[in-house]
Amino acid sequence: MKKTLTLSLLACAILHASDATNQFTLEKINVVASQGTSLEKKDITDSVTIISKEALEEARITNLAQALSQLGNISGTQNGGFGQSSSMYVRGMDSKRTLVLIDGVRYNDPTNVGASAHFEQIMLTNVAQIEIIKGAQSGIWGADASGGVINIVTSKAKKGFHAAANTEYGSFDSKKISLQTSYGADAFDIVLGGSLWHVDGFSATEPVKGDANYGKRFDVLGLEKDAYENKSFNAKLGLNITQNDRIEISAQTIDSLVHFDNYNGDSSVPKTEFENRFYTIAYKHDDALHAFNLQYNRSLFDRTTELPSWSGGIDTYNYQGSVEEVKIEDKISYFENSFLRLGGSYQKFEQEEITANTDKSYSAKSLFATNYNKFELFDAKPTIVTESLRYDDYNNFENALTGKLGIKQFLYEDIYFALNGGTGFNAPTLGELYGLWGANPNLKPEKSRTYDVTVGNDMLWATAYRNEIRDMIEYDMSTSAYVQALGTSTLKGFELGYKDFFLNQIGFETLYTYIDTQDANNKSLARRPKQQLDTKLVYYVSEDFDIGANAQYVGERYDEADKQGAQTGRYIVANAVANLKANKYVTFYGKIDNITDKYYQVVDGYATAGRSLYLGLSAKY
Secondary structure, eight states, rough: HHHHHHHHHHEEEEEEEHOOOOSSSSOOOESSSSSSSOGGGGGGOSEEEEEEEEHHHHHHHHTTHHHHHHSSSOEEEESSSSOOOOEEEEETEEEEEEEEHHHHEEETTTGGGOOOOOOGGOOOOEEEEEEEEEEOHHHHHOOOOOOOEEEEEEOOSSSEEEEEEEEEEEOOOOOOOEEEEEESSEEEEEEEEEEEEEOOOOOSSSTTTSSTTOOOOOHHHHHOOOOOOEEEEEEEEHHHHHHHHEEEEEEEEEEEEOOOOBBBBBBBEEEEEEEEEEEEEEEEEOOSEEEEEEEEEEEEEEEEEEETTTTTSSSEEEEEEEEEEEEEEEEEEEEEEEEEEEEEEEEEEEEEEEEEEEEEEEEEEEEEEEEEEEEEETTEOOOOOOOOEEEEESSSOOOOOEEEEEEEEEEEEEEEEEEEEEEEEEEOOOOHHOOHHHHHHHHOEEEEEEEEEEOOOSEEEEEEEEEEEEEEEEEEEETTEEEEEEEEEEEEEEEEEEEETTTTTEEEEEEEEEEEEEEETTTOEEEEEEEEEEEEEEEEETTTTTEEEEEEEOOOOOOOOOOOEEOOOHHHEEEEEEEEEEESEEEEEEEESSSOOOOSSSSTBBOOOEEEEEEEEEOOO
């Protein structure tokens, strides 16, 4: 009797776990940014990693930089802890070659180094999924997408009133609170929300490798804390004019303050204040043949930095920039599984007062087209072919013609073979040309080509890739200036992935990437780890309780090019999290980051967090 009861209880637990919604049991996943339109993941040729809302909630991820590093198998660096400047490397292609979008609005800051996005400033309180699309996407999205696209899709309002709140407290006096509300009706829908995060933090800098005090944390050395605060707000309104016509309006703001340490090391003076604004308005028409979109986007960036002056005072630098975009496009479905996407856009990139009393800008007029076909060619197995072409007419640079070709052939059931190739274009940024730090007005645009081939299915897959960048622009530490390495730089490697769900209770995922980089002078690129392995395990004990852990191994990595400078790799960091549902509305959670209290630096001389604990509560209605 006792044995029978035990087996019955175990069976109930397994059945409960199978009914729960989690990141491993999701079925249909749509990808928005692959061809500039929404398609099921199985119907696209691109190499794509999806980070779902469920994965973000189960791992209790806060910002985009954390999500990409811990869940996306993307290598990254950060100049210290919370809110500090970060860089992400998609297949070794750095941040300025990766376009970041939130619901189609550009988050790449023309005032930032390399005009890259501020990954560490983007909170994830209202995210449905994050799409990481690898390989050149300039044929669809234009400049800044030569390495790939990271597209953040925000949650939509469901019918009726809904609300979600979260509060968290933890190490370094970290305090987080967020609230998201939505209401959906036949005539309209609205989403409103915001978040606040304040953390006292720890010193951004610590002794460099080789220093006698290397390995000692800020509290032991008596270094001051570098605090961080982020206030974010989002609003989205949809008006259904008819059954086929709709107007969407959205606004997002990011106000943050980050204290940091500069070249002088530990200091209480340096700080940066961000006031970034993002707006969009769109008219959409959908029927059986057309999916028409007329959209206006505006991204505003305002960044003020205070640094200690050489004379002993404080110098203040203000960077203001904007990106404006008007886009018109139509997806014409001419067969059941075939469409033609045609469109054009106007983009203007601007930075004010980049040098004394001088405003700089450039613009581009673009035409683009994508053709998509899905048919059964061999033994009734699906074949997918996509072709994209884009022409950008720049007023300050040479014009660019970029393209993309993808083929996907299913071989047996869900096992497929996919091949992708594309060309990319990156104009030198306004900061690289005319900025205060290391400007070089003689820089020319970069051109690139990327290729990848994948074999597998959604459970097990392998990808080999090769990226080529001609006349790559990089910052030269020896001359403190931006330079152009004439010739072709190559970044090549392979990726392996495995994801499964065992016994309806255990979710397991592992992602491995290997990369070999060489610039035009046959020197390896800085800060790209040779290998990276990310492993995630979640045990769904019951419908109401799950325990998860993730670990990351970072292989050999050097702080400077040609394997020079400090070796900042060869370490493992592990984190753990547990979620307990009190009822259908309230969930308590706890997480431990860096369980083993591993000491490491991802950038020589900049600190990372030791073991830290966070406790939180989330509520949904």
